[in-house]
Amino acid sequence: MIRLFVPDDLAAGSPVTLSAAQAHYLRDVMRRATGDDVALFNGRDGEWLSTIASIERKAVGVIPKRRTREQTPGVDLELVVALVKRARLETIVEKATELGVHRVRLAVTRFTQAERTNVERLTAIAVEAAEQTGRLDVPEVMGPAKLEAILKGWPADRALIFCDEAGDAPPILEAVTAPRERSRSGPGAEVESSARPLIRPGIRPATFSHEGRRAPTSGAVATSILIGPEGGFSAEERAFIRALSTVIPVSLGPRILRADTAAIAALSLWQAALGDWRP
Amino acid sequence: MIRLFVPDDLAAGSPVTLSAAQAHYLRDVMRRATGDDVALFNGRDGEWLSTIASIERKAVGVIPKRRTREQTPGVDLELVVALVKRARLETIVEKATELGVHRVRLAVTRFTQAERTNVERLTAIAVEAAEQTGRLDVPEVMGPAKLEAILKGWPADRALIFCDEAGDAPPILEAVTAPRERSRSGPGAEVESSARPLIRPGIRPATFSHEGRRAPTSGAVATSILIGPEGGFSAEERAFIRALSTVIPVSLGPRILRADTAAIAALSLWQAALGDWRP
Numbered sequence: 001m002i003r004l005f006v007p008d009d010l011a012a013g014s015p016v017t018l019s020a021a022q023a024h025y026l027r028d029v030m031r032r033a034t035g036d037d038v039a040l041f042n043g044r045d046g047e048w049l050s051t052i053a054s055i056e057r058k059a060v061g062v063i064p065k066r067r068t069r070e071q072t073p074g075v076d077l078e079l080v081v082a083l084v085k086r087a088r089l090e091t092i093v094e095k096a097t098e099l100g101v102h103r104v105r106l107a108v109t110r111f112t113q114a115e116r117t118n119v120e121r122l123t124a125i126a127v128e129a130a131e132q133t134g135r136l137d138v139p140e141v142m143g144p145a146k147l148e149a150i151l152k153g154w155p156a157d158r159a160l161i162f163c164d165e166a167g168d169a170p171p172i173l174e175a176v177t178a179p180r181e182r183s184r185s186g187p188g189a190e191v192e193s194s195a196r197p198l199i200r201p202g203i204r205p206a207t208f209s210h211e212g213r214r215a216p217t218s219g220a221v222a223t224s225i226l227i228g229p230e231g232g233f234s235a236e237e238r239a240f241i242r243a244l245s246t247v248i249p250v251s252l253g254p255r256i257l258r259a260d261t262a263a264i265a266a267l268s269l270w271q272a273a274l275g276d277w278r279p
Numbered sequence: 280m281i282r283l284f285v286p287d288d289l290a291a292g293s294p295v296t297l298s299a300a301q302a303h304y305l306r307d308v309m310r311r312a313t314g315d316d317v318a319l320f321n322g323r324d325g326e327w328l329s330t331i332a333s334i335e336r337k338a339v340g341v342i343p344k345r346r347t348r349e350q351t352p353g354v355d356l357e358l359v360v361a362l363v364k365r366a367r368l369e370t371i372v373e374k375a376t377e378l379g380v381h382r383v384r385l386a387v388t389r390f391t392q393a394e395r396t397n398v399e400r401l402t403a404i405a406v407e408a409a410e411q412t413g414r415l416d417v418p419e420v421m422g423p424a425k426l427e428a429i430l431k432g433w434p435a436d437r438a439l440i441f442c443d444e445a446g447d448a449p450p451i452l453e454a455v456t457a458p459r460e461r462s463r464s465g466p467g468a469e470v471e472s473s474a475r476p477l478i479r480p481g482i483r484p485a486t487f488s489h490e491g492r493r494a495p496t497s498g499a500v501a502t503s504i505l506i507g508p509e510g511g512f513s514a515e516e517r518a519f520i521r522a523l524s525t526v527i528p529v530s531l532g533p534r535i536l537r538a539d540t541a542a543i544a545a546l547s548l549w550q551a552a553l554g555d556w557r558p
Contacts (some may be wrong), residue, residue: 082375087395088542091370092313094537099534099536099544100433100534101530132537133534133536135534146303170558171557171558172556173551173552239426253555255412255413256377257378257412258411261373261377261378261543264374268547269533272450272451272532277452277530277533278452278530279449279450
Protein backbone atom coordinates (compact mmCIF):
# COMPACT_ATOMS: atom_id res chain seq x y z
CA MET A 1 0.00 0.00 0.00
CA ILE A 2 1.41 3.37 -1.05
CA ARG A 3 1.49 5.89 1.83
CA LEU A 4 1.49 9.62 1.18
CA PHE A 5 1.92 12.55 3.54
CA VAL A 6 -0.43 15.48 2.85
CA PRO A 7 -0.83 18.82 4.63
CA ASP A 8 -4.66 18.72 4.37
CA ASP A 9 -7.10 17.78 7.11
CA LEU A 10 -8.31 14.22 6.65
CA ALA A 11 -11.97 13.24 7.07
CA ALA A 12 -14.19 10.65 5.43
CA GLY A 13 -15.45 11.88 2.07
CA SER A 14 -13.48 15.16 2.05
CA PRO A 15 -11.46 15.21 -1.19
CA VAL A 16 -7.72 15.93 -1.10
CA THR A 17 -5.71 17.18 -4.07
CA LEU A 18 -2.21 15.73 -4.17
CA SER A 19 0.87 17.76 -5.09
CA ALA A 20 2.20 17.67 -8.63
CA ALA A 21 5.11 15.50 -7.51
CA GLN A 22 2.78 13.02 -5.78
CA ALA A 23 0.53 12.99 -8.86
CA HIS A 24 3.53 12.18 -11.06
CA TYR A 25 4.67 9.47 -8.67
CA LEU A 26 1.28 7.77 -8.48
CA ARG A 27 0.45 8.02 -12.17
CA ASP A 28 3.76 7.70 -13.99
CA VAL A 29 6.00 5.81 -11.59
CA MET A 30 3.58 3.51 -9.77
CA ARG A 31 1.00 3.33 -12.60
CA ARG A 32 -1.95 3.78 -10.33
CA ALA A 33 -5.42 4.50 -11.79
CA THR A 34 -8.79 5.86 -10.70
CA GLY A 35 -10.35 3.53 -8.11
CA ASP A 36 -7.01 2.35 -6.68
CA ASP A 37 -6.33 2.65 -2.95
CA VAL A 38 -3.63 4.70 -1.23
CA ALA A 39 -3.07 5.57 2.44
CA LEU A 40 -2.91 9.21 3.54
CA PHE A 41 -1.55 10.73 6.77
CA ASN A 42 -0.95 14.30 7.88
CA GLY A 43 0.61 14.05 11.35
CA ARG A 44 -2.69 14.90 13.07
CA ASP A 45 -5.59 12.70 11.94
CA GLY A 46 -4.13 9.20 11.85
CA GLU A 47 -3.90 7.12 8.67
CA TRP A 48 -6.73 6.98 6.15
CA LEU A 49 -7.47 4.35 3.57
CA SER A 50 -8.32 6.48 0.55
CA THR A 51 -9.38 6.03 -3.07
CA ILE A 52 -8.03 7.76 -6.14
CA ALA A 53 -11.07 9.62 -7.50
CA SER A 54 -9.54 11.36 -10.48
CA ILE A 55 -6.25 11.40 -12.35
CA GLU A 56 -5.63 14.45 -14.52
CA ARG A 57 -2.36 15.46 -16.15
CA LYS A 58 -1.30 17.66 -13.22
CA ALA A 59 -3.80 16.93 -10.47
CA VAL A 60 -4.77 13.75 -8.68
CA GLY A 61 -7.79 13.79 -6.38
CA VAL A 62 -8.04 11.31 -3.52
CA ILE A 63 -10.96 10.71 -1.17
CA PRO A 64 -10.37 9.39 2.37
CA LYS A 65 -12.71 6.51 3.11
CA ARG A 66 -11.94 5.19 6.54
CA ARG A 67 -9.43 5.78 9.33
CA THR A 68 -7.24 2.67 9.62
CA ARG A 69 -4.87 3.90 12.36
CA GLU A 70 -5.41 6.39 15.16
CA GLN A 71 -2.86 9.17 15.57
CA THR A 72 -0.59 8.22 18.47
CA PRO A 73 1.98 10.41 20.14
CA GLY A 74 5.58 9.67 19.27
CA VAL A 75 8.53 9.72 21.66
CA ASP A 76 10.06 13.10 22.49
CA LEU A 77 13.45 12.25 21.01
CA GLU A 78 15.42 14.95 19.23
CA LEU A 79 18.65 14.73 17.28
CA VAL A 80 21.02 17.69 17.40
CA VAL A 81 23.61 17.09 14.73
CA ALA A 82 26.49 19.17 13.42
CA LEU A 83 26.39 20.11 9.76
CA VAL A 84 28.31 17.38 8.02
CA LYS A 85 28.73 16.69 4.31
CA ARG A 86 25.54 16.63 2.27
CA ALA A 87 25.37 12.88 1.58
CA ARG A 88 25.92 11.98 5.24
CA LEU A 89 23.44 14.61 6.41
CA GLU A 90 20.83 13.16 4.07
CA THR A 91 21.53 9.68 5.41
CA ILE A 92 21.16 11.00 8.95
CA VAL A 93 17.77 12.62 8.26
CA GLU A 94 16.48 9.48 6.52
CA LYS A 95 17.64 7.19 9.33
CA ALA A 96 16.54 9.52 12.14
CA THR A 97 13.07 9.45 10.59
CA GLU A 98 13.06 5.65 10.49
CA LEU A 99 14.26 5.62 14.09
CA GLY A 100 11.34 7.73 15.25
CA VAL A 101 12.87 11.09 16.13
CA HIS A 102 10.52 13.98 16.68
CA ARG A 103 12.87 16.68 15.42
CA VAL A 104 16.31 17.10 13.82
CA ARG A 105 18.20 20.29 14.67
CA LEU A 106 21.25 21.24 12.60
CA ALA A 107 24.13 22.81 14.48
CA VAL A 108 27.04 24.93 13.33
CA THR A 109 30.06 24.08 15.45
CA ARG A 110 33.70 25.14 15.59
CA PHE A 111 34.81 22.40 13.21
CA THR A 112 31.92 22.34 10.75
CA GLN A 113 32.93 23.77 7.41
CA ALA A 114 29.48 24.83 6.21
CA GLU A 115 27.01 27.25 7.75
CA ARG A 116 24.04 26.44 5.55
CA THR A 117 22.28 23.50 4.00
CA ASN A 118 19.17 22.87 1.94
CA VAL A 119 16.57 22.39 4.66
CA GLU A 120 13.80 22.02 2.09
CA ARG A 121 15.58 19.06 0.53
CA LEU A 122 16.21 17.49 3.95
CA THR A 123 12.52 17.92 4.78
CA ALA A 124 11.56 16.19 1.52
CA ILE A 125 13.84 13.29 2.54
CA ALA A 126 12.12 13.15 5.94
CA VAL A 127 8.69 13.05 4.27
CA GLU A 128 9.71 10.22 1.95
CA ALA A 129 11.28 8.27 4.82
CA ALA A 130 8.17 8.79 6.97
CA GLU A 131 5.97 7.46 4.15
CA GLN A 132 8.20 4.42 3.75
CA THR A 133 8.75 3.60 7.41
CA GLY A 134 5.06 3.68 8.37
CA ARG A 135 5.10 6.70 10.69
CA LEU A 136 2.02 8.86 11.18
CA ASP A 137 4.02 12.09 11.29
CA VAL A 138 7.10 13.70 9.77
CA PRO A 139 9.97 14.92 11.95
CA GLU A 140 10.66 18.61 11.81
CA VAL A 141 14.05 19.60 10.36
CA MET A 142 15.23 22.86 11.92
CA GLY A 143 17.67 24.94 9.87
CA PRO A 144 21.21 25.50 11.10
CA ALA A 145 21.89 27.50 14.24
CA LYS A 146 25.09 27.99 16.20
CA LEU A 147 25.63 25.24 18.76
CA GLU A 148 25.97 27.85 21.49
CA ALA A 149 22.57 29.32 20.63
CA ILE A 150 20.99 25.87 20.70
CA LEU A 151 22.47 25.03 24.10
CA LYS A 152 21.93 28.41 25.75
CA GLY A 153 18.96 28.17 28.07
CA TRP A 154 18.77 24.40 27.64
CA PRO A 155 15.57 23.19 29.37
CA ALA A 156 16.14 21.70 32.82
CA ASP A 157 13.77 18.83 32.04
CA ARG A 158 15.40 17.72 28.79
CA ALA A 159 18.23 15.19 28.93
CA LEU A 160 21.13 15.80 26.55
CA ILE A 161 22.96 12.64 25.57
CA PHE A 162 26.39 13.82 24.49
CA CYS A 163 28.20 11.37 22.25
CA ASP A 164 31.69 12.29 23.34
CA GLU A 165 34.61 10.96 21.36
CA ALA A 166 37.16 12.03 23.93
CA GLY A 167 37.05 8.62 25.54
CA ASP A 168 36.35 9.14 29.23
CA ALA A 169 32.54 8.87 29.06
CA PRO A 170 30.76 5.67 30.18
CA PRO A 171 29.40 3.28 27.53
CA ILE A 172 26.04 4.47 26.21
CA LEU A 173 24.02 1.46 27.36
CA GLU A 174 25.36 1.74 30.92
CA ALA A 175 24.83 5.48 30.93
CA VAL A 176 21.17 5.37 29.93
CA THR A 177 20.04 2.36 31.97
CA ALA A 178 19.59 1.33 35.58
CA PRO A 179 22.01 2.85 38.07
CA ARG A 180 20.82 0.24 40.59
CA GLU A 181 21.82 -2.53 38.20
CA ARG A 182 25.27 -1.08 37.98
CA SER A 183 25.77 -0.35 41.64
CA ARG A 184 24.52 -3.83 42.46
CA SER A 185 26.97 -5.43 40.07
CA GLY A 186 29.93 -3.74 41.66
CA PRO A 187 32.14 -1.01 40.31
CA GLY A 188 29.40 1.25 39.00
CA ALA A 189 30.02 4.06 41.44
CA GLU A 190 32.53 5.85 39.28
CA VAL A 191 30.10 6.09 36.36
CA GLU A 192 29.27 9.73 36.61
CA SER A 193 25.84 9.58 35.02
CA SER A 194 24.61 6.87 37.38
CA ALA A 195 23.26 9.36 39.86
CA ARG A 196 21.41 11.52 37.39
CA PRO A 197 17.72 11.36 38.04
CA LEU A 198 16.52 12.05 34.50
CA ILE A 199 17.24 8.65 33.07
CA ARG A 200 15.82 5.89 35.19
CA PRO A 201 15.08 2.23 34.59
CA GLY A 202 11.47 1.27 34.25
CA ILE A 203 10.32 4.66 33.06
CA ARG A 204 7.66 4.93 30.41
CA PRO A 205 8.97 6.24 27.11
CA ALA A 206 8.93 10.02 26.86
CA THR A 207 6.04 10.97 24.66
CA PHE A 208 5.08 14.05 22.78
CA SER A 209 1.52 14.98 21.94
CA HIS A 210 0.85 16.46 18.57
CA GLU A 211 -0.95 19.42 20.07
CA GLY A 212 2.44 20.52 21.38
CA ARG A 213 1.90 19.52 24.99
CA ARG A 214 3.95 16.85 26.68
CA ALA A 215 1.80 13.77 27.08
CA PRO A 216 1.15 13.12 30.78
CA THR A 217 3.10 9.89 31.16
CA SER A 218 4.78 9.56 34.52
CA GLY A 219 8.55 9.49 34.52
CA ALA A 220 8.76 10.63 30.92
CA VAL A 221 12.20 11.87 29.94
CA ALA A 222 12.40 14.16 26.95
CA THR A 223 15.79 13.60 25.35
CA SER A 224 18.11 15.10 22.78
CA ILE A 225 21.09 13.27 21.34
CA LEU A 226 24.04 15.43 20.33
CA ILE A 227 26.36 14.30 17.53
CA GLY A 228 29.42 16.31 16.59
CA PRO A 229 31.16 16.90 13.28
CA GLU A 230 33.80 14.49 12.01
CA GLY A 231 36.55 16.65 13.51
CA GLY A 232 34.88 16.42 16.92
CA PHE A 233 34.09 19.30 19.25
CA SER A 234 36.60 21.93 20.34
CA ALA A 235 37.84 21.90 23.93
CA GLU A 236 35.70 24.98 24.67
CA GLU A 237 32.61 23.32 23.19
CA ARG A 238 33.20 20.14 25.18
CA ALA A 239 33.58 22.08 28.43
CA PHE A 240 30.42 24.06 27.72
CA ILE A 241 28.40 20.95 26.84
CA ARG A 242 29.62 18.96 29.84
CA ALA A 243 28.72 21.80 32.18
CA LEU A 244 25.01 21.56 31.29
CA SER A 245 23.03 20.18 34.21
CA THR A 246 21.14 17.57 32.19
CA VAL A 247 24.04 16.33 30.10
CA ILE A 248 24.77 12.60 29.96
CA PRO A 249 28.15 12.01 28.30
CA VAL A 250 28.32 8.62 26.62
CA SER A 251 30.85 6.69 24.62
CA LEU A 252 30.07 4.68 21.48
CA GLY A 253 32.75 2.04 21.69
CA PRO A 254 36.48 1.90 20.99
CA ARG A 255 36.44 2.83 17.30
CA ILE A 256 36.07 6.21 15.60
CA LEU A 257 32.58 6.44 14.08
CA ARG A 258 31.50 8.69 11.26
CA ALA A 259 28.76 11.13 12.20
CA ASP A 260 26.02 9.18 10.45
CA THR A 261 27.04 5.90 12.10
CA ALA A 262 27.16 7.56 15.52
CA ALA A 263 23.72 9.13 15.04
CA ILE A 264 22.09 5.87 13.95
CA ALA A 265 23.77 3.87 16.72
CA ALA A 266 22.84 6.30 19.50
CA LEU A 267 19.24 6.68 18.32
CA SER A 268 18.82 2.90 18.07
CA LEU A 269 20.27 2.39 21.54
CA TRP A 270 17.95 4.97 23.06
CA GLN A 271 14.87 3.54 21.35
CA ALA A 272 15.81 0.01 22.43
CA ALA A 273 16.62 0.89 26.04
CA LEU A 274 14.11 3.66 26.78
CA GLY A 275 11.93 4.38 23.77
CA ASP A 276 9.28 2.76 21.62
CA TRP A 277 11.26 -0.39 20.82
CA ARG A 278 10.53 -1.54 24.37
CA PRO A 279 7.81 -4.15 24.87
CA MET B 280 47.89 10.47 11.55
CA ILE B 281 47.16 8.73 8.25
CA ARG B 282 46.58 4.98 8.69
CA LEU B 283 47.14 2.56 5.84
CA PHE B 284 46.37 -1.13 5.53
CA VAL B 285 49.09 -3.16 3.82
CA PRO B 286 49.33 -6.88 3.05
CA ASP B 287 53.05 -7.04 3.97
CA ASP B 288 54.53 -8.33 7.20
CA LEU B 289 55.47 -5.46 9.49
CA ALA B 290 58.74 -5.35 11.42
CA ALA B 291 61.04 -2.56 12.51
CA GLY B 292 63.28 -1.47 9.65
CA SER B 293 61.74 -3.75 6.98
CA PRO B 294 60.72 -1.51 4.08
CA VAL B 295 57.19 -1.74 2.66
CA THR B 296 56.20 -0.57 -0.81
CA LEU B 297 52.73 0.96 -0.92
CA SER B 298 50.25 0.32 -3.72
CA ALA B 299 49.93 2.80 -6.57
CA ALA B 300 46.61 4.01 -5.15
CA GLN B 301 48.13 4.56 -1.70
CA ALA B 302 51.12 6.32 -3.27
CA HIS B 303 48.77 8.64 -5.17
CA TYR B 304 46.76 9.30 -2.02
CA LEU B 305 49.78 10.11 0.14
CA ARG B 306 51.60 12.20 -2.45
CA ASP B 307 48.90 13.96 -4.48
CA VAL B 308 45.92 14.09 -2.13
CA MET B 309 47.51 14.44 1.30
CA ARG B 310 50.73 16.10 0.07
CA ARG B 311 53.00 14.00 2.23
CA ALA B 312 56.76 14.03 1.67
CA THR B 313 59.82 11.96 2.49
CA GLY B 314 60.36 11.91 6.26
CA ASP B 315 56.67 12.24 7.15
CA ASP B 316 55.04 9.70 9.45
CA VAL B 317 52.18 7.31 8.65
CA ALA B 318 50.75 4.36 10.57
CA LEU B 319 50.63 0.90 8.98
CA PHE B 320 48.62 -2.19 9.97
CA ASN B 321 48.10 -5.56 8.31
CA GLY B 322 45.62 -7.41 10.52
CA ARG B 323 48.39 -9.49 12.13
CA ASP B 324 51.25 -7.41 13.50
CA GLY B 325 49.54 -4.52 15.28
CA GLU B 326 49.98 -0.90 14.28
CA TRP B 327 53.37 0.54 13.34
CA LEU B 328 54.51 4.12 13.35
CA SER B 329 56.35 4.34 10.06
CA THR B 330 58.30 6.88 8.03
CA ILE B 331 58.05 7.67 4.34
CA ALA B 332 61.48 6.81 3.02
CA SER B 333 61.04 7.57 -0.66
CA ILE B 334 58.40 9.05 -2.93
CA GLU B 335 58.67 8.19 -6.63
CA ARG B 336 56.10 8.82 -9.31
CA LYS B 337 54.51 5.40 -8.91
CA ALA B 338 56.09 3.93 -5.79
CA VAL B 339 56.22 5.07 -2.20
CA GLY B 340 58.47 3.27 0.25
CA VAL B 341 57.70 3.29 3.95
CA ILE B 342 59.78 1.96 6.83
CA PRO B 343 58.12 0.75 10.05
CA LYS B 344 59.85 2.23 13.08
CA ARG B 345 58.05 1.12 16.20
CA ARG B 346 54.94 -0.86 17.12
CA THR B 347 52.45 1.55 18.72
CA ARG B 348 49.58 -0.91 19.25
CA GLU B 349 49.57 -4.64 19.83
CA GLN B 350 47.29 -6.76 17.63
CA THR B 351 44.24 -7.66 19.70
CA PRO B 352 41.54 -10.15 18.79
CA GLY B 353 38.24 -8.65 17.67
CA VAL B 354 34.78 -9.92 18.54
CA ASP B 355 33.44 -12.87 16.55
CA LEU B 356 30.52 -10.91 15.11
CA GLU B 357 29.42 -11.62 11.56
CA LEU B 358 26.84 -9.87 9.42
CA VAL B 359 24.84 -11.95 6.96
CA VAL B 360 23.03 -9.52 4.71
CA ALA B 361 20.85 -9.97 1.67
CA LEU B 362 22.06 -8.36 -1.54
CA VAL B 363 20.42 -4.97 -1.58
CA LYS B 364 20.96 -2.03 -3.92
CA ARG B 365 24.55 -0.99 -4.45
CA ALA B 366 24.53 2.28 -2.51
CA ARG B 367 22.91 0.69 0.55
CA LEU B 368 25.23 -2.31 0.40
CA GLU B 369 28.22 0.01 0.35
CA THR B 370 26.82 1.88 3.35
CA ILE B 371 26.34 -1.43 5.15
CA VAL B 372 29.94 -2.57 4.54
CA GLU B 373 31.33 0.80 5.66
CA LYS B 374 29.21 0.85 8.82
CA ALA B 375 29.73 -2.83 9.65
CA THR B 376 33.47 -2.14 9.53
CA GLU B 377 33.13 0.83 11.91
CA LEU B 378 30.99 -1.35 14.17
CA GLY B 379 33.67 -4.00 14.45
CA VAL B 380 32.32 -6.97 12.50
CA HIS B 381 34.71 -9.75 11.71
CA ARG B 382 33.08 -10.75 8.42
CA VAL B 383 30.27 -9.69 6.06
CA ARG B 384 28.56 -12.47 4.12
CA LEU B 385 26.31 -11.56 1.20
CA ALA B 386 23.20 -13.67 0.75
CA VAL B 387 20.93 -14.25 -2.24
CA THR B 388 17.38 -14.65 -1.00
CA ARG B 389 13.96 -15.17 -2.59
CA PHE B 390 13.29 -11.45 -2.85
CA THR B 391 16.73 -10.15 -3.75
CA GLN B 392 16.83 -8.97 -7.34
CA ALA B 393 20.55 -9.38 -7.94
CA GLU B 394 22.76 -12.46 -7.72
CA ARG B 395 26.09 -10.72 -7.97
CA THR B 396 27.92 -7.68 -6.69
CA ASN B 397 31.37 -6.19 -6.93
CA VAL B 398 33.07 -7.83 -3.96
CA GLU B 399 36.38 -6.18 -4.80
CA ARG B 400 34.81 -2.74 -4.53
CA LEU B 401 33.11 -3.68 -1.24
CA THR B 402 36.45 -4.91 0.09
CA ALA B 403 38.08 -1.60 -0.88
CA ILE B 404 35.32 0.17 1.09
CA ALA B 405 36.02 -2.08 4.08
CA VAL B 406 39.75 -1.28 3.88
CA GLU B 407 39.12 2.46 3.77
CA ALA B 408 36.65 2.27 6.64
CA ALA B 409 39.08 0.18 8.71
CA GLU B 410 41.82 2.77 8.13
CA GLN B 411 39.49 5.58 9.17
CA THR B 412 37.88 3.91 12.18
CA GLY B 413 41.13 2.84 13.82
CA ARG B 414 40.79 -0.94 13.53
CA LEU B 415 43.81 -3.22 13.37
CA ASP B 416 42.20 -5.54 10.82
CA VAL B 417 39.82 -5.46 7.86
CA PRO B 418 36.62 -7.48 7.86
CA GLU B 419 36.37 -10.15 5.21
CA VAL B 420 33.63 -9.62 2.59
CA MET B 421 32.40 -12.99 1.32
CA GLY B 422 30.85 -12.99 -2.16
CA PRO B 423 27.19 -13.84 -2.59
CA ALA B 424 25.87 -17.32 -1.80
CA LYS B 425 22.33 -18.61 -1.62
CA LEU B 426 20.84 -18.10 1.85
CA GLU B 427 20.01 -21.81 2.04
CA ALA B 428 23.64 -22.71 1.41
CA ILE B 429 24.79 -20.30 4.10
CA LEU B 430 22.36 -21.68 6.68
CA LYS B 431 22.76 -25.37 5.84
CA GLY B 432 24.93 -26.98 8.48
CA TRP B 433 24.87 -23.85 10.63
CA PRO B 434 27.32 -24.37 13.53
CA ALA B 435 25.68 -25.39 16.78
CA ASP B 436 27.86 -22.95 18.72
CA ARG B 437 27.10 -19.86 16.65
CA ALA B 438 24.08 -17.73 17.59
CA LEU B 439 22.04 -16.36 14.69
CA ILE B 440 20.23 -13.14 15.52
CA PHE B 441 17.37 -13.01 13.05
CA CYS B 442 15.98 -9.51 12.52
CA ASP B 443 12.44 -10.58 11.77
CA GLU B 444 10.05 -7.98 10.39
CA ALA B 445 7.01 -10.18 10.86
CA GLY B 446 6.35 -8.63 14.22
CA ASP B 447 6.07 -11.44 16.73
CA ALA B 448 9.72 -11.55 17.82
CA PRO B 449 10.81 -10.01 21.15
CA PRO B 450 12.58 -6.63 21.14
CA ILE B 451 16.27 -7.02 20.37
CA LEU B 452 17.57 -5.69 23.68
CA GLU B 453 15.34 -8.07 25.68
CA ALA B 454 16.23 -10.95 23.43
CA VAL B 455 19.99 -10.60 23.80
CA THR B 456 20.17 -9.77 27.49
CA ALA B 457 19.45 -11.39 30.83
CA PRO B 458 16.60 -13.91 30.82
CA ARG B 459 16.64 -13.74 34.63
CA GLU B 460 16.00 -10.02 34.47
CA ARG B 461 12.93 -10.63 32.40
CA SER B 462 11.52 -13.51 34.38
CA ARG B 463 12.09 -11.53 37.56
CA SER B 464 10.20 -8.55 36.21
CA GLY B 465 7.13 -10.57 35.37
CA PRO B 466 5.75 -11.49 32.00
CA GLY B 467 8.99 -12.65 30.41
CA ALA B 468 8.04 -16.30 30.24
CA GLU B 469 6.50 -16.08 26.79
CA VAL B 470 9.66 -14.60 25.30
CA GLU B 471 10.88 -17.57 23.39
CA SER B 472 14.57 -16.68 23.35
CA SER B 473 14.75 -16.22 27.11
CA ALA B 474 15.64 -19.85 27.71
CA ARG B 475 18.34 -20.07 25.08
CA PRO B 476 21.70 -20.67 26.68
CA LEU B 477 23.87 -19.05 24.02
CA ILE B 478 23.25 -15.47 24.99
CA ARG B 479 23.72 -14.88 28.68
CA PRO B 480 24.21 -11.80 30.79
CA GLY B 481 27.66 -11.27 32.17
CA ILE B 482 29.43 -13.18 29.45
CA ARG B 483 32.73 -11.96 28.10
CA PRO B 484 32.54 -10.70 24.54
CA ALA B 485 33.03 -13.42 21.95
CA THR B 486 36.49 -13.07 20.56
CA PHE B 487 38.23 -14.29 17.47
CA SER B 488 41.93 -14.86 17.26
CA HIS B 489 43.66 -13.83 14.10
CA GLU B 490 45.26 -17.23 13.67
CA GLY B 491 41.78 -18.54 12.92
CA ARG B 492 41.21 -20.21 16.28
CA ARG B 493 38.50 -19.09 18.63
CA ALA B 494 40.10 -17.27 21.54
CA PRO B 495 39.61 -19.23 24.75
CA THR B 496 37.36 -16.78 26.61
CA SER B 497 34.82 -18.50 28.80
CA GLY B 498 31.19 -17.95 27.88
CA ALA B 499 32.10 -16.48 24.51
CA VAL B 500 29.22 -16.48 22.09
CA ALA B 501 30.09 -16.28 18.41
CA THR B 502 27.22 -14.49 16.72
CA SER B 503 25.89 -13.73 13.27
CA ILE B 504 23.25 -11.11 12.60
CA LEU B 505 20.92 -11.80 9.67
CA ILE B 506 19.36 -8.90 7.76
CA GLY B 507 16.88 -9.53 4.95
CA PRO B 508 16.19 -7.69 1.72
CA GLU B 509 13.78 -4.77 1.63
CA GLY B 510 10.95 -7.08 0.56
CA GLY B 511 11.58 -9.26 3.63
CA PHE B 512 11.99 -13.02 3.67
CA SER B 513 9.55 -15.47 2.08
CA ALA B 514 7.38 -17.61 4.34
CA GLU B 515 9.54 -20.65 3.50
CA GLU B 516 12.72 -18.78 4.32
CA ARG B 517 11.29 -17.56 7.64
CA ALA B 518 10.24 -21.07 8.62
CA PHE B 519 13.67 -22.45 7.71
CA ILE B 520 15.50 -19.73 9.62
CA ARG B 521 13.33 -20.01 12.72
CA ALA B 522 13.82 -23.75 12.84
CA LEU B 523 17.59 -23.39 13.36
CA SER B 524 18.56 -24.42 16.87
CA THR B 525 20.65 -21.34 17.61
CA VAL B 526 18.32 -18.75 16.11
CA ILE B 527 17.30 -15.74 18.19
CA PRO B 528 14.46 -13.89 16.46
CA VAL B 529 14.41 -10.21 17.38
CA SER B 530 12.34 -7.21 16.48
CA LEU B 531 13.73 -3.75 15.74
CA GLY B 532 10.83 -1.62 16.83
CA PRO B 533 7.46 -0.66 15.39
CA ARG B 534 8.61 0.99 12.16
CA ILE B 535 9.79 -0.54 8.89
CA LEU B 536 13.54 -0.08 8.60
CA ARG B 537 15.58 -0.10 5.44
CA ALA B 538 18.19 -2.85 5.31
CA ASP B 539 21.09 -0.51 6.05
CA THR B 540 19.33 1.03 9.06
CA ALA B 541 18.45 -2.42 10.41
CA ALA B 542 22.02 -3.65 10.01
CA ILE B 543 23.56 -0.64 11.76
CA ALA B 544 20.98 -0.72 14.56
CA ALA B 545 21.37 -4.45 15.26
CA LEU B 546 25.17 -4.36 15.16
CA SER B 547 25.26 -1.36 17.52
CA LEU B 548 22.86 -3.04 19.94
CA TRP B 549 24.93 -6.22 19.99
CA GLN B 550 28.19 -4.35 20.54
CA ALA B 551 26.64 -2.27 23.32
CA ALA B 552 24.97 -5.17 25.12
CA LEU B 553 27.44 -8.01 24.55
CA GLY B 554 30.42 -6.85 22.53
CA ASP B 555 33.38 -4.53 22.75
CA TRP B 556 31.39 -1.42 23.66
CA ARG B 557 31.00 -2.90 27.13
CA PRO B 558 33.16 -1.50 29.91
